[in-house]
Amino acid sequence: MPVSSTADDQTADDVDGAALPINELFYSLQGEGKLTGTPSVFVRTSGCNLRCWFCDSYHTSWEPTHGTMSINDIIEGIQSHGDADHVVLTGGEPLIHDEAVTLLERLDDLGYHTTVETNGTIHRDAPIDLASISPKLASSTPTAEKDPKGDGEWADRHKDRRIDFDALGALVDDYDTQLKFVVTGPDDLPEIESLLADIRSTAASRIPDSDVLLMPEGTTRDEVDARRNEVADLAMEYGYRYTPRLHVDLWNDAPET
Numbered sequence: 001m002p003v004s005s006t007a008d009d010q011t012a013d014d015v016d017g018a019a020l021p022i023n024e025l026f027y028s029l030q031g032e033g034k035l036t037g038t039p040s041v042f043v044r045t046s047g048c049n050l051r052c053w054f055c056d057s058y059h060t061s062w063e064p065t066h067g068t069m070s071i072n073d074i075i076e077g078i079q080s081h082g083d084a085d086h087v088v089l090t091g092g093e094p095l096i097h098d099e100a101v102t103l104l105e106r107l108d109d110l111g112y113h114t115t116v117e118t119n120g121t122i123h124r125d126a127p128i129d130l131a132s133i134s135p136k137l138a139s140s141t142p143t144a145e146k147d148p149k150g151d152g153e154w155a156d157r158h159k160d161r162r163i164d165f166d167a168l169g170a171l172v173d174d175y176d177t178q179l180k181f182v183v184t185g186p187d188d189l190p191e192i193e194s195l196l197a198d199i200r201s202t203a204a205s206r207i208p209d210s211d212v213l214l215m216p217e218g219t220t221r222d223e224v225d226a227r228r229n230e231v232a233d234l235a236m237e238y239g240y241r242y243t244p245r246l247h248v249d250l251w252n253d254a255p256e257t
């Protein structure tokens, strides 16, 4: 993907019709969550309202880069993978962009199944088949020690923005959902339990434990190897679902996988 400009919190320049800042568009297997293993086209927008220290998509958050693609060109890119009927819209945070709704409406008209990978801080009204929500825990905060770029400048903004119960409740009520927590270790579990209790009391719909997924933190095979058994044990102990990071197992941290 050519890098022609940068994006941060902003949406795409809308020069000749609806467009989105796209960091990459590729065909792969869904590596995470309930649909793991499903052939899917991934559309990765650039720009995020958070800054997790561990973000595996650094060039959409910490140093956002993109080419601007019209919705028509994105659809054409998706249709070039003729065997795929699942599309995953991810980022960065895809729901910061108004034009994400236009893209999802077009994909719905064309009969695609759509998953939106979101941090759960923004609700939008759109045809989404699976809202894959990954609320961010305190352990994701880019403290000065963990900041991959600076000296903790984003820590306070990240803390203030990372949980919005109104947005989480509305996403859960409006869409088929999974709640996918990135787990760095056992200390994350009390926070997951408490967040879940608060989301359950905000949302009108029931959230079964089987829709709550624990995913090991790690961007490389070695990092996931080091954590997967501990996270699997935690899933059994607490009764939540474990999700692998299949793409990391298969392709390590290669781009466009």
Ligand SMILES: C[S@@+](CC[C@H](N)C(=O)[O-])C[C@H]1O[C@@H](n2cnc3c(N)ncnc32)[C@H](O)[C@@H]1O
Pocket (backbone or CB within 6 Å): 048, 054, 055, 056, 057, 090, 091, 092, 093, 094, 117, 118, 119, 120, 133, 134, 180, 182, 215, 216, 217, 218, 219
């Ligand atoms: C790059 S994010 C983009 C979507 C959205 N911003 C979000 O965070 O959900 C895609 C998925 O990767 C997860 N993720 C990011 N970095 C990770 C890491 N180092 N280890 C495990 N999962 C990670 C996120 O939690 C999310 O489920």
Ligand SMILES: Nc1nc2[nH]cc(C(=O)O)c2c(=O)[nH]1
Pocket (backbone or CB within 6 Å): 028, 029, 030, 031, 032, 042, 057, 088, 090, 091, 117, 247, 257
């Ligand atoms: N194969 C594969 N599966 C994924 N599921 C969610 C991803 C994401 O970055 O949102 C992702 C990704 O980057 N690759």
Ligand code: SF4
Pocket (backbone or CB within 6 Å): 048, 049, 050, 051, 052, 054, 055, 056, 057, 060, 061, 091, 092, 093, 119, 136
């Ligand atoms: S919210 Fe998602 S895209 Fe944004 S920094 Fe965190 S993991 Fe990366």
Ligand SMILES: [Mg+2]
Pocket (backbone or CB within 6 Å): 056, 057
């Ligand atoms: Mg990814």
